[in-house]
Amino acid sequence: AQKITQTQPGMFVQEKEAVTLDCTYDTSDPSYGLFWYKQPSSGEMIFLIYQGSYDQQNATEGRYSLNFQKARKSANLVISASQLGDSAMYFCAMSPRNTGNQFYFGTGTSLTVIP
Amino acid sequence: DSGVTQTPKHLITATGQRVTLRCSPRSGDLSVYWYQQSLDQGLQFLIQYYNGEERAKGNILERFSAQQFPDLHSELNLSSLELGDSALYFCASSEWTGGTGNTIYFGEGSWLTVV
Numbered sequence: 001a002q003k004i005t006q007t008q009p010g011m012f013v014q015e016k017e018a019v020t021l022d023c024t025y026d027t028s029d030p031s032y033g034l035f036w037y038k039q040p041s042s043g044e045m046i047f048l049i050y051q052g053s054y055d056q057q058n059a060t061e062g063r064y065s066l067n068f069q070k071a072r073k074s075a076n077l078v079i080s081a082s083q084l085g086d087s088a089m090y091f092c093a094m095s096p097r098n099t100g101n102q103f104y105f106g107t108g109t110s111l112t113v114i115p
Numbered sequence: 116d117s118g119v120t121q122t123p124k125h126l127i128t129a130t131g132q133r134v135t136l137r138c139s140p141r142s143g144d145l146s147v148y149w150y151q152q153s154l155d156q157g158l159q160f161l162i163q164y165y166n167g168e169e170r171a172k173g174n175i176l177e178r179f180s181a182q183q184f185p186d187l188h189s190e191l192n193l194s195s196l197e198l199g200d201s202a203l204y205f206c207a208s209s210e211w212t213g214g215t216g217n218t219i220y221f222g223e224g225s226w227l228t229v230v
Contacts, residue, residue, distance in 0.1 A: 031215055032215055033215035033216055033217070033218075035218060037221070043203055043223065043224050043226070044117075044221065044222075044223045044224065045205060045207075045221035045224075046117075046221075047117070047218050047219075047220060047221075050216055050218055052215050052216055053215065091158065095215060095217070095219075096215075097215050099171075100163075100165075100170055100171060100211075101146060101163075101170075101209060101211045101217050101219075102160070102163070102171055103148070103160070103207075103219055105157070105158045105160075107157050108157065108158075
């Protein structure tokens, strides 16, 4: 069975500080993709970053990086230099190859950036 | 802008009624997904189409149906609406080349309120 777990319902971070949002996953498929999405209060879901299960290096996209620890089955999102506009819900997702591009989402973490 | 277009953005309808939500995927994307997001259920996968064929089915009620047309746009039909169907309905699309890096991109969603 495929499962994504986000254990932090809510997080607070001071502006300009870094924050880590946790995500663990479970799959028996050796080939899979890991994704993070941001959902601001306006509702849209915005793709942030992708990590492939065979990628040797952690993915980075601007201020976002994905701390991929394959043995621990974790894919934490790190946001550096937090900005007020980073306040949003963040969803971790997994797409195992053998499921035909199915996406499994976690329950999300609400991040609030404090000025 | 993700390139995925959903209409309408907002609609209010009465219980027992039927509505149709429309989605145009990103140019070149063959795969379309529908998700429902409500406060108590989180992000729920409803159904996936690939090039006009149903690919996978999730927690979609029998009162709901969807299809993908030859021009690749998709429609989600919701009938005999109940108060509990009030939610944000997302369409997403991906090109799906069979690997693991096939990111799905979401539309802005259709906010449905059943009164």
